[in-house]
Amino acid sequence: MNPPKNDKPEPSNPPSADREPAAAPDAAPDAKKPGMKYVFKIAPADPKRNSIDFEDVADK
Amino acid sequence: MKVALVFPPQGHFTQPYLSLPSLAAFLRGHGFEVHQLDESIGSYDHFLSRERLERSLERVAPEIALAALDGREELDFSAMERYQLLSELALIGRDVTLNIDEAKRVLRSRDEFYDYERYLWAGRTIEQGLRLFSAEYAPSRLTAHGFVTRYSVERSSEIIAALSDERENPYLEYFREFTLPRLQAIDPDLIGISVTFPSQAIPALTLCRLIKRWKPSVHITLGGGLLAYVADKLSKRPEIWSLIDSFVMLEGEGPLLRLAEGIRDGNLDLSTIGNLIYRGASGEVVKTPRGEPLDIKLLPTPDFDGLPLDKYLTPELVLPLAATRGCYWGKCVFCTLYTVIGPGYRGRTIAQTVEDMQKLSAKHKTKHFYLAIEDLPPNMAKRLPEAILDAGLDVSWWADARLEHDTFDQEVCDMLAKSGCKRLAFGYESASRRVLARMCKGIDPDASMELVRRVRKAGISVTLYAMIGFPTETREEAEMTLAAILENRDLIQEVSARVFYLDESSEIYRRRQEFDIVEVYPDPQSDLQVYYDFKPGSGMTRREARDVYLEFTKKLRSHFPVFQNTNMLYHELKSHYFLYLAEHGSWEALRDKVLSREVSGTRRAAVGPRPLAVRALRTRELAFDRARIDQRLSSIDSFTLRPRYQSDLVDDEDRARFDRELPREPREGSTLLYDARTAELHCISPAAAALLLRCDGTRTPEQVIEIVPQPVRANARDCLMELALHGWISEGGWIAEEQRR
Ligand code: SF4
Numbered sequence: 001m002n003p004p005k006n007d008k009p010e011p012s013n014p015p016s017a018d019r020e021p022a023a024a025p026d027a028a029p030d031a032k033k034p035g036m037k038y039v040f041k042i043a044p045a046d047p048k049r050n051s052i053d054f055e056d057v058a059d060k
Numbered sequence: 061m062k063v064a065l066v067f068p069p070q071g072h073f074t075q076p077y078l079s080l081p082s083l084a085a086f087l088r089g090h091g092f093e094v095h096q097l098d099e100s101i102g103s104y105d106h107f108l109s110r111e112r113l114e115r116s117l118e119r120v121a122p123e124i125a126l127a128a129l130d131g132r133e134e135l136d137f138s139a140m141e142r143y144q145l146l147s148e149l150a151l152i153g154r155d156v157t158l159n160i161d162e163a164k165r166v167l168r169s170r171d172e173f174y175d176y177e178r179y180l181w182a183g184r185t186i187e188q189g190l191r192l193f194s195a196e197y198a199p200s201r202l203t204a205h206g207f208v209t210r211y212s213v214e215r216s217s218e219i220i221a222a223l224s225d226e227r228e229n230p231y232l233e234y235f236r237e238f239t240l241p242r243l244q245a246i247d248p249d250l251i252g253i254s255v256t257f258p259s260q261a262i263p264a265l266t267l268c269r270l271i272k273r274w275k276p277s278v279h280i281t282l283g284g285g286l287l288a289y290v291a292d293k294l295s296k297r298p299e300i301w302s303l304i305d306s307f308v309m310l311e312g313e314g315p316l317l318r319l320a321e322g323i324r325d326g327n328l329d330l331s332t333i334g335n336l337i338y339r340g341a342s343g344e345v346v347k348t349p350r351g352e353p354l355d356i357k358l359l360p361t362p363d364f365d366g367l368p369l370d371k372y373l374t375p376e377l378v379l380p381l382a383a384t385r386g387c388y389w390g391k392c393v394f395c396t397l398y399t400v401i402g403p404g405y406r407g408r409t410i411a412q413t414v415e416d417m418q419k420l421s422a423k424h425k426t427k428h429f430y431l432a433i434e435d436l437p438p439n440m441a442k443r444l445p446e447a448i449l450d451a452g453l454d455v456s457w458w459a460d461a462r463l464e465h466d467t468f469d470q471e472v473c474d475m476l477a478k479s480g481c482k483r484l485a486f487g488y489e490s491a492s493r494r495v496l497a498r499m500c501k502g503i504d505p506d507a508s509m510e511l512v513r514r515v516r517k518a519g520i521s522v523t524l525y526a527m528i529g530f531p532t533e534t535r536e537e538a539e540m541t542l543a544a545i546l547e548n549r550d551l552i553q554e555v556s557a558r559v560f561y562l563d564e565s566s567e568i569y570r571r572r573q574e575f576d577i578v579e580v581y582p583d584p585q586s587d588l589q590v591y592y593d594f595k596p597g598s599g600m601t602r603r604e605a606r607d608v609y610l611e612f613t614k615k616l617r618s619h620f621p622v623f624q625n626t627n628m629l630y631h632e633l634k635s636h637y638f639l640y641l642a643e644h645g646s647w648e649a650l651r652d653k654v655l656s657r658e659v660s661g662t663r664r665a666a667v668g669p670r671p672l673a674v675r676a677l678r679t680r681e682l683a684f685d686r687a688r689i690d691q692r693l694s695s696i697d698s699f700t701l702r703p704r705y706q707s708d709l710v711d712d713e714d715r716a717r718f719d720r721e722l723p724r725e726p727r728e729g730s731t732l733l734y735d736a737r738t739a740e741l742h743c744i745s746p747a748a749a750a751l752l753l754r755c756d757g758t759r760t761p762e763q764v765i766e767i768v769p770q771p772v773r774a775n776a777r778d779c780l781m782e783l784a785l786h787g788w789i790s791e792g793g794w795i796a797e798e799q800r801r
Contacts, residue, residue, distance in 0.1 A: 038772040040779035041745035042786070043687040045148070045732060 061324040062093045064248035068264040069100040070207035073373045074635040078380040079254040081362035086313045096366040103234045105371045107193045113157040116196040122149035130683040135725040137718035140689045151680040152734045156188045173375040176654045184739035197230045207259040214586035216297040222262045231263045255284040268303040283308035288400040289590045295337045295345045307337040353404045361416045377426040378635045383413040387434040391500045393567040414447045431459035438467040445479035456642035458483035465507040473518035482641040485523035491544035492537040516551045519646045523554040529605025530560045531575040538608045559609045561591045671789040672757035676736040685728040687743035
């Protein structure tokens, strides 16, 4: 990954960390998009879980 | 005359290492002024600070970089890797930055560290902080366990190139800002740098380069475990001699003292000091004869004074202590450990060890010790406990040990436990008698399990080391090992498995024909290579061994509580598991009071009549399916056959091939979700996200799910339930009602 290091442009969107799901708009437009698959999936998103190798731990 | 001793990054951040305190005590005993600098913990502490991470966030600007990727039609392998990282940082970068100092405080606080939920939050936040920091220097990666860069530590030319890479070597800036000013304030005449792990190689030499630019006259000597393997090779590289003045091989006390005396007295003659490599007047590399191994009974207690003991990320210090050097067995053909600090096996007396514990415990107000030895010798297993108890010492400790069937009878095990032994780690390696015999392990697998049973009965936590792919080992034999471990899983708490690597300083390498190693493939460009790829003439191929190993680790994950779920005690923060054991008294108590509670979930809110997504959630919609990207990347990861600590980065050639050949990831929306209370990240599908968005406190559950067509409402209801089980929806009632139905 090679992000620009010295440029300090303003983020184009407000940081998403500030968004509150509780204050979301009334409708959930995405759910009505044609072709949307009604797959209800919840999965941990943690790169470490996937890549940790047992040896890493043993070595130190 | 001043001496500075430096432990360079990167070592683990949970406890000090023993090399500096041993050398410092010895030199101080001879009247020298010694300063100890642990720049590993120093740099972790700095990198993981709000001020520093704010800078990382600013420099990485994940929002912008992610937006660019989100605009693409598909992602190739490299883009997927960036996507994985940037999507996380765009969502949580600010939270992590704001919380990082608090996370360190929690890990250092007695009350909060043992509050498991607080602990998990802190541990995750630290890992996320490391990912944010690493992103600034990508592809370099700093984790709790390692530091890797695109530069191979097996190639001296690459190491040298890394030393001046401002963009990818984070330690240049750190050393300039912190270490160098400290050294300048001390103004030492001799600097000893201890290099134990491959991850320290680049940082150590980076520091040498900066020091030499500041003060060319200072004598820099490099010592430590890693050099036993690579110093000879490294010394052939002329550039190295502009960075350092000498290498100390094997144990450092003697040579370092002679260096210090010579510098002090103005009559330094390197040729008279044993165990040294240096460059002579006409540019030739000189290796002095091996010195006599030290009688370690004559050594003082390690001296930790001057180390930043409040910075390690534990609430109580776990101090390392070496009661022996070398291995009393010293026969296993794959092992090189016993040669690193050798030659020869030596021990301190039991009384000295107890006295060391006593002194250090009183001085540093801690009761926790890690016996940093290859294995607990039988006489010590039998006599140390009684001596600890007689001295009235209240300590807890752990160590590695050999499966000595006759030594560890029930009485000995019980006494060990009584004296505070909380954990023993044994080299079990294999369940096959034939393989064990070929390894020269000198143990019987059945008797070993009986021994393990006795250790467990005494209440001590058991760790087993296992090895897959020893030359000539068949798949059936490897599977026997897996089966034996799984069968006895109630007796075993941790398993540390590894694939066999052919180490050039091992006995098996020297006698490789006997082990049917038909060909060895050294990489001609890797002048510092110590592990070789090879072709076995019988038994499993290397690829097969790797596959069995992966299968093995998968099973471990599903069968051993220590490896399960979000448990970080073992995975990330090694000595934390030991501290938790000590705090709870036994494995059973830890499992029942902490681990299984976490697994079943304690903080689970239910859905109310009008469910409301909790305020602690942060979400971000993504154009690609992050869950699938995680999955795809992790499966690619597993194909590497080399020891990971050498580099867990994909090399350029592979990367180009993956980018070319792997199917591209198409656009497929997902939502990344961060729970600020637990610091957990999840990826949820658009449909699940839509439901969560509708939980705004105004709708009933029925109204929430009515957005989806009738045929999938039952699934939607289940999903709502799952969201609630994760604690993401507040207000009680609905779940209970649902479960009653
Ligand atoms: S594997 Fe353990 S017991 Fe065997 S020689 Fe090495 S340190 Fe000693």
